[in-house]
Amino acid sequence: MAYSEKVIDHYANPRNVGSMDKTDPTVGTGMVGAPECGDVMKLQVKVNPATGIIEDAKFKTFGCGSAIASSSLATEWLRGKTVDEALAIKNTDIVNELSLPPVKIHCSVLAEDAIKAAISDYKQKAAKA
Amino acid sequence: MKLPIYMDNHATTPIDPRVFKVMTPYFTEVFGNAASRNHSFGWEAEEAVEKARKQIADLIGATAKEIVFTSGATESNNLALKGVADMYAEKGNHIITQATEHKAILDTCKRLEHEGIRVTYLPVEQNGLINLQQLKEAITDKTILVSIMYAQNEIGVVQPMAEIGKIAKERGVLVHSDGTQAVGKIPVNVITDNIDLMSMSAHKMYGPKGVGALYVRRRNPRVQLTAQMDGGGHERGMRSGTLNVPGIVGFGAACTLAKAEMAEEAKRLEYLRDKMKDRLLAALDEVYINGTMEHRLPNNLNISFAYVEGESLLMGINDIAVSSGSACTSATLEPSYVLKALGAGDDLAHSSIRFGLGRFNTEEEVDYVTAKVIEVVKKLRELSPLYEMFKEGIDLSKVQWTAH
Numbered sequence A: 001m002a003y004s005e006k007v008i009d010h011y012a013n014p015r016n017v018g019s020m021d022k023t024d025p026t027v028g029t030g031m032v033g034a035p036e037c038g039d040v041m042k043l044q045v046k047v048n049p050a051t052g053i054i055e056d057a058k059f060k061t062f063g064c065g066s067a068i069a070s071s072s073l074a075t076e077w078l079r080g081k082t083v084d085e086a087l088a089i090k091n092t093d094i095v096n097e098l099s100l101p102p103v104k105i106h107c108s109v110l111a112e113d114a115i116k117a118a119i120s121d122y123k124q125k126a127a128k129a
Numbered sequence B: 001m002k003l004p005i006y007m008d009n010h011a012t013t014p015i016d017p018r019v020f021k022v023m024t025p026y027f028t029e030v031f032g033n034a035a036s037r038n039h040s041f042g043w044e045a046e047e048a049v050e051k052a053r054k055q056i057a058d059l060i061g062a063t064a065k066e067i068v069f070t071s072g073a074t075e076s077n078n079l080a081l082k083g084v085a086d087m088y089a090e091k092g093n094h095i096i097t098q099a100t101e102h103k104a105i106l107d108t109c110k111r112l113e114h115e116g117i118r119v120t121y122l123p124v125e126q127n128g129l130i131n132l133q134q135l136k137e138a139i140t141d142k143t144i145l146v147s148i149m150y151a152q153n154e155i156g157v158v159q160p161m162a163e164i165g166k167i168a169k170e171r172g173v174l175v176h177s178d179g180t181q182a183v184g185k186i187p188v189n190v191i192t193d194n195i196d197l198m199s200m201s202a203h204k205m206y207g208p209k210g211v212g213a214l215y216v217r218r219r220n221p222r223v224q225l226t227a228q229m230d231g232g233g234h235e236r237g238m239r240s241g242t243l244n245v246p247g248i249v250g251f252g253a254a255c256t257l258a259k260a261e262m263a264e265e266a267k268r269l270e271y272l273r274d275k276m277k278d279r280l281l282a283a284l285d286e287v288y289i290n291g292t293m294e295h296r297l298p299n300n301l302n303i304s305f306a307y308v309e310g311e312s313l314l315m316g317i318n319d320i321a322v323s324s325g326s327a328c329t330s331a332t333l334e335p336s337y338v339l340k341a342l343g344a345g346d347d348l349a350h351s352s353i354r355f356g357l358g359r360f361n362t363e364e365e366v367d368y369v370t371a372k373v374i375e376v377v378k379k380l381r382e383l384s385p386l387y388e389m390f391k392e393g394i395d396l397s398k399v400q401w402t403a404h
Helices: A005-012 A065-078 A083-087 A091-098 A102-128 B017-023 B040-060 B073-087 B103-114 B132-138 B161-170 B245-283 B310-316 B337-341 B346-350 B363-383 B385-391
Strands: A027-034 A039-048 A053-062 B067-070 B094-098 B118-122 B143-147 B174-178 B197-201 B212-216 B287-289 B300-305 B352-356
Touching (some): A005 A065, A005 A091, A005 B310, A039 A065, A039 A102, A053 B385, B040 B212, B040 B245, B073 B103, B073 B174, B094 B103, B161 B174, B245 B300, B346 B352
Parallel strands (some): B143 B174
Antiparallel strands (some): B300 B352
């Protein structure tokens, strides 16, 4: 199968790889997928509590090239967005940007799930604080 | 060294130039139909076919009359199983095979099950081999055939065919073996291995695609088959259809070369394979070899790089042609059923790579591939949340995953 140039670029030069402190109250962590399914994404956002803006986003992904590219792209898009804007990111946006073929759409779904899980984790922490 | 490097020789092999040279005249000059009995064009073609039949028989300890030409191993497997099931229907309706057979066996068995045949799929142990005690216990008075592949196409493990054959013979049960990966790579002898039917393919042993054969024993016992292809009654009525003369000539030449060079080639490939394995194991942690190293084809290495997904690894080594057991690389989006049968767990199946070394791989290529794989695995582990968790001492089997 041929990969799109954008997928290859994200695979070769993944953006924002890394991990942030899970216990930091301003950091939301989302981990989706399962090893036996062949893909696991960990996506983290660091939110400025005063402005609600995502100041940093990091990811680590176990999965195929399209899964890596989807999560790498997600971190790029998340930076600078408000939490509400981030929740508006749809998997179809990722499909279009990366020209993912039908068999790889689940990678984009997983990335959208990871965004939602990370933000939900942040919101839960913020509510408790 | 030329890129890309081909290291997927269990999928197919290139035609050896020496084989190709022998085949060439049979496309344009000696083009006759081997079944034409009344002119020299037919006689010459027939002569070439009979020579090849002998060459193939010689490689496996058979006689020429026991070789039935087919289009390839898939057809041979179909003919063996369906042909025996039809012919021996009065004797019984039970076939024994194993979980890690090629789909050409498993799917044929599935079809036979719809037609009233009972099939036992023996499990394999963690090393990839069947348990001989389980085989003994599975044989009943209704069993007509045991079909166990000689060498496995993904993990390269070699079954103890001689012992399997002995067990079946003691109970008067026929033995079929899919010899596609073994013939031409390791010594195979249908007499000492107690095999009654064996499938073979030319393109796995540096011959052409589109030609294969089924060995059908003629003495002790004389095996009979119901033809699955009706027509002109070629191949002693077992497989109708005009013979693929250039393909058959190439198959024969490939067998003669294999017989002459097998010992030396196996030694060379085993050295290269082991060098690669030892370097990978030394450079990387959490690497698992799938299937026993003790009974294995000399050119096969199937290895799982834990916490790295197979397709992403293939993407990183895109100037090297190998295969993965990852779901993402299969048509069905399921991880390798062969690795699952070993009890490896789906996660290790997703992380597996199959290296199939061949006659034309050089030591320089093997060194390049080894270094590249190490580099890409390290890079992808930097990206892997699972490797991070493993390093933090988290037991991944106890994590609540959100399966999707």
